[in-house]
Amino acid sequence: MEKTAQNEDLRVRRTRKLLQEALIELTVEKGFAAITVRDITERAMVNRSTFYRHYLDKYDLLDQYMDEVYTLIADAPIQPGRAARGEPEVPAGLLSLLRHIQQYSDFYRVMLGGEGDARFIERYRQNAERRYRYLLNLLYGPSAGDNPDLPPLDLRLSYASAASTGAILWWLEHGQAWSPERLAIWIGQLVSASVGLPLRIGAEVDPQPSRAAAFNR
Amino acid sequence: MEKTAQNEDLRVRRTRKLLQEALIELTVEKGFAAITVRDITERAMVNRSTFYRHYLDKYDLLDQYMDEVYTLIADAPIQPGRAARGEPEVPAGLLSLLRHIQQYSDFYRVMLGGEGDARFIERYRQNAERRYRYLLNLLYGPSAGDNPDLPPLDLRLSYASAASTGAILWWLEHGQAWSPERLAIWIGQLVSASVGLPLRIGAEVDPQPSRAAAFNR
DNA sequence: TGCGTAACAAACATACTGTTGGATAGAATC
DNA sequence: GATTCTATCCAACAGTATGTTTGTTACGCA
Numbered sequence: 001m002e003k004t005a006q007n008e009d010l011r012v013r014r015t016r017k018l019l020q021e022a023l024i025e026l027t028v029e030k031g032f033a034a035i036t037v038r039d040i041t042e043r044a045m046v047n048r049s050t051f052y053r054h055y056l057d058k059y060d061l062l063d064q065y066m067d068e069v070y071t072l073i074a075d076a077p078i079q080p081g082r083a084a085r086g087e088p089e090v091p092a093g094l095l096s097l098l099r100h101i102q103q104y105s106d107f108y109r110v111m112l113g114g115e116g117d118a119r120f121i122e123r124y125r126q127n128a129e130r131r132y133r134y135l136l137n138l139l140y141g142p143s144a145g146d147n148p149d150l151p152p153l154d155l156r157l158s159y160a161s162a163a164s165t166g167a168i169l170w171w172l173e174h175g176q177a178w179s180p181e182r183l184a185i186w187i188g189q190l191v192s193a194s195v196g197l198p199l200r201i202g203a204e205v206d207p208q209p210s211r212a213a214a215f216n217r
Numbered sequence: 218m219e220k221t222a223q224n225e226d227l228r229v230r231r232t233r234k235l236l237q238e239a240l241i242e243l244t245v246e247k248g249f250a251a252i253t254v255r256d257i258t259e260r261a262m263v264n265r266s267t268f269y270r271h272y273l274d275k276y277d278l279l280d281q282y283m284d285e286v287y288t289l290i291a292d293a294p295i296q297p298g299r300a301a302r303g304e305p306e307v308p309a310g311l312l313s314l315l316r317h318i319q320q321y322s323d324f325y326r327v328m329l330g331g332e333g334d335a336r337f338i339e340r341y342r343q344n345a346e347r348r349y350r351y352l353l354n355l356l357y358g359p360s361a362g363d364n365p366d367l368p369p370l371d372l373r374l375s376y377a378s379a380a381s382t383g384a385i386l387w388w389l390e391h392g393q394a395w396s397p398e399r400l401a402i403w404i405g406q407l408v409s410a411s412v413g414l415p416l417r418i419g420a421e422v423d424p425q426p427s428r429a430a431a432f433n434r
Numbered sequence: 435t436g437c438g439t440a441a442c443a444a445a446c447a448t449a450c451t452g453t454t455g456g457a458t459a460g461a462a463t464c
Numbered sequence: 465g466a467t468t469c470t471a472t473c474c475a476a477c478a479g480t481a482t483g484t485t486t487g488t489t490a491c492g493c494a
Contacts, residue, residue, distance in 0.1 A: 171372075189368065266473075
C-alpha cells in the first residue's frame, strides 16, 4: 500500500508539520535566504539530525511543502465566486489559488519578493504558464494562439505568466486591499489582453501538479 | 576632487575588475546562490582579505557591479534601431538595454531565472516599473493612467514590469533567436496593451539610476 | 504488552565567514 | 630615479553552519 499523509506515523507527521511551520515563520521574519537549518530546527524544537532524516536541505523542505500545498489546492472543490451583475465572469481556478495565497499572505509576500527565492518564483511562474497553455488548448484547440500579427505564442505566455506573479505580489504588498474575486477578474482581463485571446481562466485548475523531484537542486 | 573610476589606483581597478569577472563566470557555471566568497577570490586570483576591503559580501559585489553597468548604459549614446517600413517604432531606450543584456546573455539568463537571485530580479523589475511610470507621465501627463474601466494603474504597472523581465528571460533561454530590435517592438506592443496606453518606450532612458545603498542587504 | 522505528543527544570532520597584524610589492608623486 | 604611500598578500583566528555517524531513548502501532 502506498504511503500517504494519512497512514504515516504520527511522529513523522508531527515532525514535518513543525518543520514546515517553522520554515514559514522564519521566512516571514528573516527572509528565506537568511534561514539556516539550525534556525528551523531550533524554532520547531526538533533535533537537527531529525531534519536530515526528512529533507536534504531547506530547499528540499520548501519544495516538498509546496508540493503538498498544491496537491491540496488541486484536490479541493472549486467554489465559484459570485460575479456582480454586469461584471465579467470570475475565474474560479485562479480564485481558489488566490484564496489560498491570502491565507498565507505573509509567506507569499516574502517568497515572491526580493527577500524570497528565485527558484520558488520561477517554479510559480512555470505553473501559471502551464495553466495558461492548457486553457488555451482546451478553449480554442491546438494552434489557436498562432497569429502572425502578434508576438510568438511562447513569448506571450512567458510574458503573461511572469506578469501574473507580479500582479499577485503587488496585491500582497498592498495588504490585499481588494477581494480575491476582484483581483481574479483583473488578472483575467490583463492575461487575456496579453495572450490575445479571452481566457476563461477558471475553467480548470492546474492539470499537472509538479513533483518535487523536478525541482530538487 | 571626487574619486571616479578614472583616477582610482590602478591596483584597485584591476582587483575590482578581476572580482567582477570572476563573479560573472561563476554565476554562469554554478548559479549565484551556490557561489562563495572563497570561490570568487580563488577564481579571480585575489586574496580573500582583499575582497572584504572592497565589498561586504557577494551581494554587495553584485550590487556595485550592477550600479556601474547601469551608469554605463544610461550614459551611453542612444543608437536608434532602424524600423522596417510599416513596422512600429523601435523603442530606443529598451533597445539599448537589450543590446547590453545580449552582450552578457549567459549572465542575465542565469540571474533572471531559477538559479538567479530574487533581489536581483526584483530590483530589475522595479527599474522597469519606474521607467514605465516615468514615460507615462512624460507622454500623457499626470493622472493619464486613470481609467475606471481598467485595473488600477499600479497593478497594471506591476503586471507589465514583471512581464517584461519574463519576456527577456524567455528571449535569453531561446538563445536570442530574434534580434533586439524585434524583441523591443514586441515588448513595446505587449506593455502598451497591458498599461492601456501606447507607450513609446524609447523616448528616454532610465531617468534615475539607483544607487547601491538602497539595495544593500 | 512487545516490537519497530522515529526522535534524540553528542560528537566529528569539513567548510565558509569576517577580522586581524605584519610583511611586501608596486603605483603615484615629487 | 628615489621616496612615500597604500593596496595587496599572507597567516592565523574564533565563530558558526553543514552533513554524517553512533548509540540511546521514547513512543506510536499492531
